Amino acid sequence: MYVGHHTGWKVPPASELYGGKVEQIDDWCSEHLVPESQCIECNPNLYPKPKEFGFCSEHGVSECVLCHPELAQVKGEPQLPKHDTTQAIALLPRPENNSRNTLHRSRVQFASATSVEKYGIDIDLAQERMMSDILTANGEVVFNPTRVAHLMTRVPGTVAAVFKTVGHDVKRNDVIALVDSAQVGHAKSQLLQALVQYRLRRTTVERLRPISSSGAVSGKTLIDAESAMEEAEVMLHSARQAFANLGFE
Template identity: 40%
Template sequence: MSQTNLDIPSSNPSTSSPPSSRSGLQRVISWILGSIGPIAILLSFAAIFAFGHYTDWTMPKFAALMGQPAPVTADWCEEHSVPESICVECNESLMEKTPDFGWCSVHGVHNCVIEHPELAQLAEQPTISPEDKARADLAMTMPVSRENNSGCTTYLRRIQFASVDAVAQAGVDVELVERRRIEQTVSGSAEILYDPTRTASFASRTAGSVWRVEKNVGDSVEAGDVLALVEAEQVGALKTNLIRALAEQSLQRQNVERLHIAKDAVAGVRLLEADAAQAKAEADVLSIVQSLENLGLSVDLQSIAQLSEREAFEQLRFLGIFSALRTQVQTATVTANLLPIRSSIAGVVVERNVTQGEVVDTHRPLFQVTDTRQMWLMLDIPLEDLEHVQPGQKIRFRGDGIGHQISGQVDWISTAADAQTRLVKVRAVLPNPDGRLRDKTYGTGTIVLREDPNAIAIPSEAVHWEGCCRTVFVRDKHYFDSPESPKVFHVRSVRLGATDKGYTEVVAGLLPGEVVATTGSDVLRAQLLKNGLGAGCCVDE
């Protein structure tokens, strides 16, 4: 019988490991071995970035790889943004600074070229004429001429470019300082109105009803033309009373004449009574005539006195109605109560507020007639702009929806300002021979305070405000002498005047022929502000 050998596992714990512990260790080892590659890649990238950071991402030259690298010399001025080897601010021997004459109390600028024309960036020193000095003196009296701060120091600065190409790449353009026509003006809202001295409203002088209307809106009238006829009972009564008074006056006159012929046979008392009665009759006639005159009806007493009562009545019936109109109304049954409403001026009927048959009184305007050959322009000017406005100055008006410009002259300046708006009324008289101007036309009025045909002016975009002074950038006169000439712009403080059509008058600080930076000059201003950070542009005086 054979015996089978069986392998019995050992019970000694030191000779065997739990399966779970062995599998955990294997996982750790596998993770470490698997992470070596990614970690090596990350370390490689970190080394590359570190190398690029310290070498400014420049590859070493072949000579440096094969041997000793050549020394690198830094040639860049960070402060002034040009190579340090040509920086005129860091090395003033490269370009001598202009003399500093400081503040000019006469013209309110620094390094005034009017007082010191040798400072101008021109090939030859200019001569300042007496006319230019007088022009500057006048312009400085105007309200828009504002001075700079005398403590400003930016005028001492210079802005340099590395080359002409650098200027072009920065988008900086230049323009020549020239003489131009400049107007200094003040403006305000304006309105065209009928001239009230040539406008009249007409109403009936007594109560009545409208018998006939003769004129309509838009009709032209002459002085004395009848606008309408009003039937008024008072008019008829006055005419009748006048006929009676004239008859009484005639009777009393005949009585006095008869008594005076027989005065020897008549008592003196009767003569006195007759004279008194005649005087009373004459007074009654004059009283009635005056009442008719008050209604606008003139009576020719001498002519009427020679007529019979019927003839006199017929003449009085058409009293005040002119012959041309009398022919038109005679065909109808005409009352003696007609009162004509006549225009006292020549012009155009602009309002009619009545129709035939209406009852009217003395308080209601029926017609308005205006002479439109002359109109008023009323402007509202701010009180602070009124100092230099004077009668006789030119005014230009452009109304809303009007394609053309209208000119006039200042005729009157109000002595009071509006309590709410602080605006002052200014009036101009506008000729209107063709009738193109319209009442209640609104627009903008401009008063020309000063006109200078030879003012020194530059594009408005060339001027910059630095917080305490107004400056421009003037190109150096040696800019194009040679390629190596420093490409420099000088900071120049200027005193400004009026602005007109995109150009600004320079009262002081520039001379004709100099060249200033215009389009893109903000680049120079940015460099100026960058260099002045922390220092400010002004110092205490």
């Protein structure tokens, strides 16, 4: 029972039963990240490199397949392109390659075919096809975003009238549209109500001050009236500020 629980109910190798150790073979190339036994850089005999022809001064590349078609990995007899490759190369400016660069001698290796699929590498045959100067693609015509202003109202409402549409010239302070908003109406009503209350309180104070000095009314009555006027003035300023916040002066 003890042996079964500690060995996963599997019979261990004889070397482990008698105290021996099984040597683990490290078959991994840490430099090229592939199994050591399959590394073609560390074991050149696995995949010999083709004959090197050096740098091509005519086309500016190393191991030029145009001058040496036998370097091209194709089936059958190597053939040069039917079209003028010189014009294709001269179509756009190309940086000059360094003739002393040796990176082209390094070969890319993967540990397995699964690694190739994981990195999203697709392998296909190189084919010679006609190229077209026209490319068909979907597009969307939009205004220049640096010259477009998106307008919005400070309060919700319903557009009652539109005075400017697409194509019209506009300038500063032009009326673009008229928005009917209940919130603006409420703010205006609050402002008018506060204005009426302030004027009423002020008129009351102006009437009480002359007769208060003669003793016809008590000083407390005048103080209460002045306090009510100051309170009405504060409410008036608050209503004006709320109306100004909506864009009205």
